[in-house]
Amino acid sequence: MRTLQMLQAYLQQTWCGVEFAVWVKTRRDRHMRLLISADDGLSGRPDDYMPAFFPSLPSAPSSSSSLPAARYDVFEKPPDTYIRYVLSTDSSALVRFRPSEPDQPLALTDGPLHTLGLYLCLLEAEETIEAKDKVLTKLIESTRSIASSLDIESVIHDLIRNTLTVIPAADAGLLHLYDPELERLVPKAAVGFRESVIHRFRLRVGESIAGKVYLDGKPRIFHTHKEIQAAMADLSIENYQHLDDAKELRHLHGLMCVPISRGVQRIGVLVIHQFHQENVFLESDLRILQDVADLTAVALENARLYADTKAALEQTAKLTEELKAKHDDLVKRTQIHETLKRLSLRNNGTEAIASALGNMVGKPLLLIDWLEQRHYPPHSELRELFSWDELTLLVSSRLHPRWISVSDKTADGWPEQPFSVYIYPLANGSVFLGCLLIRADSCTLSDLERITIEQGIAILALDLVKKQSLSSVFYKRSHDLFQHLLTAKGAELSHQAQSIGLMPGATYLCVHAMLLRCYDLAKQEAHIHRIVHRWKQLFNGWEVITYGFHNQLTMLIEAASHAHPRSCAEKLGDFAREWNQQEDCQIAIGVGGAYSGLEQIAKSFEEAKKAVQYLNNRNRFGVVRYGELGVNQLMINQTAEDMAAFVRDVFRPFWENRAKYAELEKTLLVYIQCSQSAQETANELHIHINTLYQRLRKIEALLNIDFKRPEDMLKIQLACHLRTEAAGAL
Structure with a gap:
């Protein structure tokens, strides 16, 4: 400081050979501090040089000078002479002179003392200017930091450090931000605290000093430990322990707290602490701290905007990459699709x-x-x-x-x-x-x-x-040709047979089938397609024509020596069993007789249709040859309900009292099964033949029949046949 050097030079020049010391106390100082000393042995600690009587001096001395620069008083305490200056309302200075010789005179006239007061006032003004310049410099530096850096953590820490620099009384700072999810004020940045501990410190709104400042938005300043303790009385024990672990609160004797706001919305608080500094907080320091808090709000808002912009840019970049990937994917799909489509359109297979x-x-x-x-x-x-x-x-x-x-x-x-x-x-x-x-x-x-x-x-x-659609068209054409063949006569029949590839003298048999319980028409068409190809594989070399129409299938087989109707039925039986076990619908297959001559194809086809009708009327599946139906051929058109009613009418006398007549019913069934042989029936039932005769007479009486009358015998035989065929379902 240039003024300090000038002051020291003036003292040495004006009072040559006299030891001197200068103490000052500004409004920021708690105690007088040693400023200049001509004694090389001074240690620099203020308490070592303060005269014991100084605190008892009048607070406002009556100046012996009428000059307005500084008021001063002169006090003698041999061998020292003290001059006390009142520089302003809150500032004062003390100058001590000690002659090197006991009788050495001191020139303590108004002129030199007034000049000395001017130097002291100039020194105070210079310190004030330098302090304000320092504040301005740090604020500019903080503003530049906010404008030039996007690292919010670094910017906030720099703001707090700069604040501690421009406010000499401060040696620790803490920034709280409100967390809506936690509903707490959470430390965001700390300087002068143990950060590993301070981040556990969570304040409710309205709790302690920071919570109250956040709640009402009013800045607060405290100058003594007692004031701080009173303001922190509602701090929870847990938070007090965390804060004390981060920094010993017994040393805290000064604190300032201001709100951080974004517009009218408060987002946090900034707290400055004084633990070990000798200076005091001023109202101007509170205004500086509020300015720093406003800069902090700007930094946080910039960080938020930057984060939003960055997220938007990242999202845009991500969407751009996704669009590019989708575009490339679409181009590849189009190229591949075009290549495969060309193969499909060329019918390459x-x-x-x-x-x-x-x-x-x-x-x-x-x-x-x-x-x-x-x-x-x-x-x-x-x-x-x-x-x-x-x-x-x-x-x-x-x-x-x-x-x-x-x-x-x-x-x-x-x-x-x-x-x-x-x-x-x-x-x-x-x-x-x-x-x-x-x-x-x-x-x-x-x-x-x-x-x-x-x-x-x-x-x-x-x-x-x-392929399936083309096959369906082919099946429809095959159906029309085959139906025309069945109705054709004479030369037209020969022409139709020749167009299909039939030989006039060959032997043919027809197979007819029906898909049952298939309610999905698309699946039904696919099933028909599968069955046709399967039959063509099974009867390769035998089949002449095979097609499906709606839910029905037809196959014409050339019945050579190796294609006997029985072997065809066995192959179809194996197929039907496998199909009915694995698929979601059932198949009933009828096999007509094998006949020579083109005219007999229609007969074989009708037989195959009747065989399927026989299975369908009885709710049966599988394969049946028309030739094996026997007497059932007469009842193909009878429904299962009609035949069940006939059986019930014949057996009603037995069933009206099953417990009483069960033995007679069994005897009748065995008797008809044994072709009315009395001896064979008795052996089968393990009874005496006379007992059998007695039972037969009871049966005749109960059913009102005569076994010797042909029409009665036919009725009983037919009823027993249907009864046995129904397998107990009646």
């Missing part, structure tokens, strides 16, 4: 599409056509992984893609390295069309592979549906 798809994916691939029971490509190594039954269990009821881990065996029987198979079903609504098998080393597919497969699946499904 399902195998060509599957082969092209496999080349695009770059992995072993197998397409399974569920409707025609075929594999594409037909010689793929994946064909041996699963049987048709296993595939039925795996995918026929699951219309979602899935991964399956497979461990095959080597030729020596040792397990190979396991691999994964991706099974992607093909469906048209509720109709299962087939699936795609893709071999991979792990259960992952790249985006390009996934896109390729999805596009390929759509094209393959479309191709399979197209």
